[in-house]
Amino acid sequence: DTGVSQNPRHKITKRGQNVTFRCDPISEHNRLYWYRQTLGQGPEFLTYFQNEAQLEKSRLLSDRFSAERPKGSFSTLEIQRTEQGDSAMYLCASSFRSTSTTGELFFGEGSRLTVL
C-alpha cells in the first residue's frame, strides 16, 4: 500500500492521559500536514512539516499538543493531559511541493480519539 498510513485508527482514553498518533506519508512526499475534524465540520489545520522542519502551527494548537517529524519521514502527534474537547478525528496528509504551488494533498484514513 503506497498511500498515507495512520495508526492507531481508533483510540479511547480517559481524561488526563497522554496519547500519540503516528502518520507514515507517501514515501516521496516532502510535506506532511496534521488536521483535526469534529463531527459535521470540515477539517481544521493544526500544523505542517516540510521535510523535518515544522513550518507552521495553528493558534488553535494548545501547548498540550506537540508534533514531530524527526527524520523527515513519519510523524507523530502527541496530546498530553487529554480533555474531552480533544475528542475528534485526527487526519494526516502529505504532498510533494516542487517549486511554487502547493501540490495535491493525499489524506490517510484518520485516527479517531475518544476521551472519556
Next chain:
Amino acid sequence: KQEVTQIPAALSVPEGENLVLNCSFTDSAIYNLQWFRQDPGKGLTSLLLIQSSQREQTSGRLNASLDKSSGRSTLYIAASQPGDSATYLCAVPFKAAGNKLTFGGGTRVLVKP
C-alpha cells in the same frame, strides 16, 4: 479573513439525476482548489485538483469548474448513483495563509435508488 463556504450543507437526489455542488471562497488569491470525498468515519479521498490558472478539470463523471474572480467552484457529478452518497468537501490554499488548505464545511449527499 480567508473562508470557504459550501451551501447547501445537505442534498438528496434520486438516482440518475446530475449533482451540482457549490463552493465559494472569500479571497481570489489562491494556489489551487481541491475537491474531496469523505465516507462516514473515513479519511478524505482526493477527487480533483484545479490549478489557479485552469478553468475546469474532468475525471470520468466528475467535472469541476473554477472562477477565481467570483470566488466560486462547482463540482458536477453526472448521472448520480447510490455509491456517490458521501460528504463532498472543497479546500483552498490561500496565498495569504501560506501552504495549508482551508476547508469548507462540506455538502452531505444522499442519492436515493
